[in-house]
Amino acid sequence: xxxxxxxxxxxxxxxxxxxxxxxxxxxxxxxxxxxxxxxxxxxxxxxxxxxxxxxxxxxxxxxxxxxxxxxxxxxxxxxxxxxxxxxxxxxxxxxxxxxxxxxxxxxxxxxxxxxxxxxxxxxxxxxxxxxxxxxxxxxxxxxxxxxxxxxxxxxxxxxxxxxxxxxxxxxxxxxxxxxxxxxxxxxxxxxxxxxxxxxxxxxxxxxxxxxxxxxxxxxxxxxxxxxxxxxx
Amino acid sequence: xxxxxxxxxxxxxxxxxxxxxxxxxxxxxxxxxxxxxxxxxxxxxxxxxxxxxxxxxxxxxxxxxxxxxxxxxxxxxxxxxxxxxxxxxxxxxxxxxxxxxxxxxxxxxxxxxxxxxxxxxxxxxxxxxxxxxxxxxxxxxxxxxxxxxxxxxxxxxxxxxxxxxxxxxxxxxxxxxxxxxxxxxxxxxxxxxxxxxxxxxxxxxxxxxxxxxxxxxxxxxxxxxxxxxxxx
Numbered sequence: 001x002x003x004x005x006x007x008x009x010x011x012x013x014x015x016x017x018x019x020x021x022x023x024x025x026x027x028x029x030x031x032x033x034x035x036x037x038x039x040x041x042x043x044x045x046x047x048x049x050x051x052x053x054x055x056x057x058x059x060x061x062x063x064x065x066x067x068x069x070x071x072x073x074x075x076x077x078x079x080x081x082x083x084x085x086x087x088x089x090x091x092x093x094x095x096x097x098x099x100x101x102x103x104x105x106x107x108x109x110x111x112x113x114x115x116x117x118x119x120x121x122x123x124x125x126x127x128x129x130x131x132x133x134x135x136x137x138x139x140x141x142x143x144x145x146x147x148x149x150x151x152x153x154x155x156x157x158x159x160x161x162x163x164x165x166x167x168x169x170x171x172x173x174x175x176x177x178x179x180x181x182x183x184x185x186x187x188x189x190x191x192x193x194x195x196x197x198x199x200x201x202x203x204x205x206x207x208x209x210x211x212x213x214x215x216x217x218x219x220x221x222x223x224x225x226x227x228x229x230x231x232x
Numbered sequence: 233x234x235x236x237x238x239x240x241x242x243x244x245x246x247x248x249x250x251x252x253x254x255x256x257x258x259x260x261x262x263x264x265x266x267x268x269x270x271x272x273x274x275x276x277x278x279x280x281x282x283x284x285x286x287x288x289x290x291x292x293x294x295x296x297x298x299x300x301x302x303x304x305x306x307x308x309x310x311x312x313x314x315x316x317x318x319x320x321x322x323x324x325x326x327x328x329x330x331x332x333x334x335x336x337x338x339x340x341x342x343x344x345x346x347x348x349x350x351x352x353x354x355x356x357x358x359x360x361x362x363x364x365x366x367x368x369x370x371x372x373x374x375x376x377x378x379x380x381x382x383x384x385x386x387x388x389x390x391x392x393x394x395x396x397x398x399x400x401x402x403x404x405x406x407x408x409x410x411x412x413x414x415x416x417x418x419x420x421x422x423x424x425x426x427x428x429x430x431x432x433x434x435x436x437x438x439x440x441x442x443x444x445x446x447x448x449x450x451x452x453x454x455x456x457x458x459x460x461x462x463x464x
Contacts, residue, residue, distance in 0.1 A: 012365075014254070020359060023258065024251040069378075102361070104368035104375040105382070125369035127252060127361045129334070133244075136336035137357035143336040146301075147389040150337070151398070152382040159381045159399050166383070166398070167391050 006033065006089040008116050010109035012102040012128020013050045016202030016222075020129050021050070028126055029054050032096035034088050038065035038108045046203060046222075047098045061088060061095070065108045074111060082115030089121050102128045106154065106173060132171045135198035135224040138208040143169050143226075155182055155225075164189060170227040179223060183212065186227065196226045238265065238321040240348050242341035244334040244360020245282045248434030248454075252361050253282070260358055261286050264328035266320050270297035270340045278435060278454075279330045293320065293327070297340045306343065314347030321353050334360045338386065338405060364403045367430035367456040370440040375401050375458075387414055387457075396421060402459040411455060415444065418459065428458045 009028045014020035021029075029035065035055045037048055039062045063081040068074055088095050099109035103125045116123045132152065136143045144150040149168035153160055155178040164170055164185070175182050175197075186192040195212035199205070200222050209215040212225055241260045246252035253261075261267065267287045269280055271294045295313040300306055320327050331341035335357045348355045364384065368375045376382040381400035385392055387410040396402055396417075407414055407429075418424040427444035431437070432454050441447040444457055 012361075015359075017256070019256040019259070020254045022246070022252045022254050022361065024249070026255065027251070071378075102365040102368075102375075104365055104373065106376055106378075107374070110374040110377060125372070127247075127365040127369045129254065129359045129361055130365065133334045133336055133359040133362065136334075137359045140357070141336065142339070142342040143334075144338055144384065144386075145342060146303075146338075147386050149386070149389060149391050149395050150384040151395075152376065152384075154376075154379050154381070157379040157381060162398060163381050163383075166394060 003090070003092045005121060006092050006094040008085060008089060008113070008121060008123040009094070009096045009126055010103040010107070010113045010123060011096050011098050011126045012107070012109075013047060013098050013100060014129040014202070015101060015131040015134035016046060016050060016200070016206075017134070018050050018053065020134065020202060022126070022128065024126055025128060026054065029096050029098070031094065032058070033093035034059045034061055034095045036061040036063055036085060036095050036097040038063050038097075038099065047100050050100070051098050061085065063097070063112065078111035078115050081112055082119055085112065085116055086119050086121050089116075099128075100131065102130045105130050105152075131201055131222065132173065132224055134201040135171075135226060138198050138201055138206065139196050139210065139226060141196065141226060141228060143171070160185065164191065164227065172225040172227070175223040175225050182225060186212070191227050194227050194229050196228070198224045198226070235322070235324045237353060238324050238326040240317060240321060240345070240353060240355040241326070241328045241358050242335040242339070242345045242355060243328050243330050243358045244339070244341075245279060245330050245332060246361040246434070247333060247363040247366035248278060248282060248432070248438075249366070250282050250285065252366065252434060254358075254360065256358055257360060258286065261328050261330070263326065264290070265325035266291045266293055266327045268293040268295055268317060268327050268329040270295055270329075270331065279332050282332070283330050293317065295329070295344065310343035310347050313344055314351055317344065317348055318351050318353050321348075331360075332363065334362045337362050337384075363433055363454065364405065364456055366433040367403075367440075367458060370430050370433055370438065371428050371442065371458060373428065373458060373460060375403070392417065396423065396459065404457040404459070407455040407457050414457060418444070423459050426459050426461050428460070430456045430458070
């Protein structure tokens with residue numbers, strides 16, 4: 001007897017608004033036998049809330065996804081998650097792993113994708129709307145026009161200074177915990193008045209502030225700061 | 233007698249695959265009274281092909297969108313398009329303008345959005361999947377992980393050299409006509425072996441080449457080049 005192994009889909013579910021799921025994501029979530037979810041701080045709840053109505057009756061598999069910076073530790077965690085997922089694929093079941101935004105952009109799903117392929121199983125990325133697109137729509141700004149570059153920077157990365165000195169629009173992701181440091185950095189660089197902020201796009205409590213300098217609340221993990229010099 | 237004016241929606245329809253439309257885009261295209269389309273070289277046909285099945289019976293409005301670099305000329309063209317669209321909105325009809333990818337990223341829809349708001353009408357951006365996400369999925373690469381920046385550069389922009397020297401992944405958009413110049417530039421910088429190319433993602437004739445140096449065909453307008461140094 002042979003079993004046709006199942007396939008893994010890393011499904012980008014967009015920024016949070018369930019209506020921003022793609023038709024393809026909806027189809028794959030409907031067809032999958034098992035829904036896998038990252039389990040980490042806010043993300044589990046968030047990714048789950050986006051798809052909950054669609055997949056209420058399905059078997060689920062929780063994948064621990066703690067926020068660690070060590071590459072080695074990350075690799076270990078995702079190796080274990082991949083082995084559990086492959087156990088399900090080996091039973092001939094298709095698995096859909098849900099991840100916020102797009103699976104190619106700072107996604108926990110990417111780690112799972114790589115490991116599952118290394119273990120000899122099939123995995124496919126299913127594109128989604130990145131959170132910075134929803135942030136731009138909510139702030140009513142273009143991210144880039146004509147020949148302007150667009151620079152995406154994770155808050156606190158080594159290339160912050162170099163990235164902030166690029167022309168065009170700068171998007172700072174995962175600004176949550178570093179929001180005060182970022183505000184100071186932008187102030188020192190004379191860029192604070194060009195900065196806007198979007199918090200929890202498409203999620204309960206979403207906020208869009210044209211002036212980052214006026215925004216003094218503690219921001220959640222899902223804060224996106226946009227730095228764009230207006231044409232004067 | 234008063235008329236409730238209609239509203240404009242700038243609808244990002246994603247990279248080309250009709251299944252990558254969001255649920256929101258589908259709803260708005262279904263509900264709209266009039267579908268507006270950019271009419272420019274390949275884009276008219278492409279944006280139209282994505283939504284054709286959905287909107288077969290609808291009234292359409294073609295918006296001339298020639299490829300011009302002059303800001304003044306662009307402004308003039310979109311002022312005229314906006315006036316025509318506002319004429320329709322004034323009749324109480326909702327208009328959905330379809331644009332490839334996401335409306336905040338190098339989109340012709342952004343110009344229309346700005347002008348229509350200036351003319352006193354309502355307009356809303358509806359996010360879509362950008363082509364570079366589909367390019368990454370097709371090439372089976374992550375755009376960015378952990379603390380890596382992501383730099384989006386329109387081919388031939390003033391900041392090419394500075395952008396290409398950033399760490400992390402570089403995405404070069406609209407590489408079509410400049411593909412040979414770009415290849416030479418990457419070769420001179422020692423980055424050619426790190427470059428992949430995606431052509432016509434999600435469209436008929438899509439191609440994903442892991443090695444840009446092996447790709448010698450003349451590329452279409454919809455070529456996306458990814459430059460990413462592998463971890464060694």
